[in-house]
Amino acid sequence: xxxxxxxxxxxxxALWLGFVALLTLLPLAPAVAANSFHMHVVILILLFASxxxxxxxxxxxxxxxxFGHSVFFxxxxxxxxMAVVTYGGMPWPGILVGVILAAAVAVVISYPCFKLSxxxxxxxxxxxxxxxxxxxxxxxxxxGALGLDYPLVKEGLMNLMWYNTKTGYYYCALILxxxxxxxxxWLEGHRFGYYMRAVREGQETAESLGVNSxxxxxxxxxxxxxxxxxxxxxxxxxxxxxxLDMSMKFxxxxxLGGAGTLVxxxxxxxxxxxxxxxxxxxxxxxxxxVDLIIxxxxxxxxxxxxxxxxxxxxxAVQKGILKRKNAAKGESADGAP
Amino acid sequence: MALLDVRNVTMKFGELVANDRVSxxxxxxxxxxxxxxxxxxxxxxxxxxxxxLKPTGGAIIFDGADITGYTSYQIARxxxxxxxQVVRPLEEMTVFDNVLVGAFLKTSDNREAFARxxxxxxxxxxxxxxxxxxxxxxxxxxxxxxxxxxxxxxxxLLMLDEVMAGLTSTEVRVSVEVILRLRESGxxxxxxxxxxxxIMPIADKIVVLDGGVKIAEDAPGKVINDDSxxxxxxxxxYAQRFKAQKEDGARG
Ligand SMILES: Nc1ncnc2c1ncn2[C@@H]1O[C@H](COP(=O)(O)OP(=O)(O)OP(=O)(O)O)[C@@H](O)[C@H]1O
Ligand SMILES: [Mg+2]
Numbered sequence: 001x002x003x004x005x006x007x008x009x010x011x012x013x014a015l016w017l018g019f020v021a022l023l024t025l026l027p028l029a030p031a032v033a034a035n036s037f038h039m040h041v042v043i044l045i046l047l048f049a050s051x052x053x054x055x056x057x058x059x060x061x062x063x064x065x066x067f068g069h070s071v072f073f074x075x076x077x078x079x080x081x082m083a084v085v086t087y088g089g090m091p092w093p094g095i096l097v098g099v100i101l102a103a104a105v106a107v108v109i110s111y112p113c114f115k116l117s118x119x120x121x122x123x124x125x126x127x128x129x130x131x132x133x134x135x136x137x138x139x140x141x142x143x144g145a146l147g148l149d150y151p152l153v154k155e156g157l158m159n160l161m162w163y164n165t166k167t168g169y170y171y172c173a174l175i176l177x178x179x180x181x182x183x184x185x186w187l188e189g190h191r192f193g194y195y196m197r198a199v200r201e202g203q204e205t206a207e208s209l210g211v212n213s214x215x216x217x218x219x220x221x222x223x224x225x226x227x228x229x230x231x232x233x234x235x236x237x238x239x240x241x242x243x244l245d246m247s248m249k250f251x252x253x254x255x256l257g258g259a260g261t262l263v264x265x266x267x268x269x270x271x272x273x274x275x276x277x278x279x280x281x282x283x284x285x286x287x288x289x290v291d292l293i294i295x296x297x298x299x300x301x302x303x304x305x306x307x308x309x310x311x312x313x314x315x316a317v318q319k320g321i322l323k324r325k326n327a328a329k330g331e332s333a334d335g336a337p
Numbered sequence: 338m339a340l341l342d343v344r345n346v347t348m349k350f351g352e353l354v355a356n357d358r359v360s361x362x363x364x365x366x367x368x369x370x371x372x373x374x375x376x377x378x379x380x381x382x383x384x385x386x387x388x389x390l391k392p393t394g395g396a397i398i399f400d401g402a403d404i405t406g407y408t409s410y411q412i413a414r415x416x417x418x419x420x421x422q423v424v425r426p427l428e429e430m431t432v433f434d435n436v437l438v439g440a441f442l443k444t445s446d447n448r449e450a451f452a453r454x455x456x457x458x459x460x461x462x463x464x465x466x467x468x469x470x471x472x473x474x475x476x477x478x479x480x481x482x483x484x485x486x487x488x489x490x491x492x493x494l495l496m497l498d499e500v501m502a503g504l505t506s507t508e509v510r511v512s513v514e515v516i517l518r519l520r521e522s523g524x525x526x527x528x529x530x531x532x533x534x535x536i537m538p539i540a541d542k543i544v545v546l547d548g549g550v551k552i553a554e555d556a557p558g559k560v561i562n563d564d565s566x567x568x569x570x571x572x573x574x575y576a577q578r579f580k581a582q583k584e585d586g587a588r589g
Binding site for chain 1: 414450
């Protein structure tokens, strides 16, 4: 590697570590700690950023737009929920089963889906969500249409539940966030990451260089997010976890922030989640619609004006500044005799 | 034993027979030129060998294994790697990263892959463009990128589909030097080329296709004097005139 590249990488590492430290200390900040609603928003940002990032692996880096991720998310959520509600135990074994099951389901449904390309892939994943949604609604063993309501148990890490403060949830969300962002960050700089981007830019070209594009899948991460979601809400039901609504959030957050980039999912979540939570808090029942209207407008604007998302805007501005700087330099250089 | 053994390969697109029972071999360490007029079926044959098309009939033996019906990435992993006649840069990735994708075939270690990619970039004179998105290269640059990327996979058999098309004669000379250096390093080459001054001086053997059928397989010196080859390129009428002229020249 050239020294210049290495220096740039060092700077990136430092930024990342600084960011991790900041997040770790965040609950100590009075403004966050004192107000449990702010805490709630921050937790959801971390969670949805993680979900979007898990989607970003396939949807952003590989360019296979999937509307099916709420299925994996739901399997994770039901895994945790059933362990606690149906079997009256700790959520951990359920989480493990959920993660494994989600990966297995991903392999099974990806087999036919990956044979399709572009829009057809997206449409097939749409259908899959609907199939799972309808089946889960009528499946009594997993709670059917009523869903699963968590009983009151002893709070703490064992049961992965807290009632009094949200600090425990915060650190769980942070671990989830760091696991998923850390994984993608590592992948980005290694063979797997280059292969994903190559598949997006040209599947046949990538295959001509020995890349097996169908081996590229990581659904288990999404299931982890689902399990956390169930533990946090103390409830699981089908419309909440396995639905097009939920699937859309995976996609829209990432697209708004910048698909196929590490920071994109975080930026998208940092805009959408506060929007959703604060409008709901201010307008109550009506708020449920207002945030979606604003968000829809944002997405339309983004797709038309800057398909690269917020990251795309950032890069465009950066480029503009650089150009102006260079132009200024060029002028002064010309001016000198 | 030959590195590549193409046996009676037939490829049909509906009624059209793009390759008609084509057979030939590529010996290890040699340079084989594959020529023929437009639409002769050269690219189709490449597609069959590299798994982009499944031949309608026949067999392809590579390095001792029957690879007929293998997927393209499996064949690439075995060491038969091709370039595309219609260039296919991974547009939004940098030139360097394009080559890096190739380099990752033989190693997952970043340091090794980066070093390998840097070597191939240098060999194909792409250093000054390496940080640019591949989509911004000139057509000549994109052709060189095709070569660099395929080369980075450390293939046993490198299959080049018209990498010299549209190059100036100086550039053709440079490409010829590069190709000769590759052979010295132990790579076997199969080259589709219309630029005769690029392929004739370096090939050990030329295979000629016309209308999907192999019409000649011989040393370059012999192939250019082969009547059916001249006819395929010039058409029957001109071939006769050409022959008459040559005989006149011989007499006079
Ligand atoms: N995928 C395809 N479907 C249908 N017909 C095809 C396909 N690919 C090639 N052909 C046809 O097969 C014939 C051989 O094409 P091919 O591209 O192999 O020729 P070529 O020798 O590479 O020509 P050129 O020198 O112009 O590159 C042509 O008639 C072409 O139209
Ligand atoms: Mg061709």
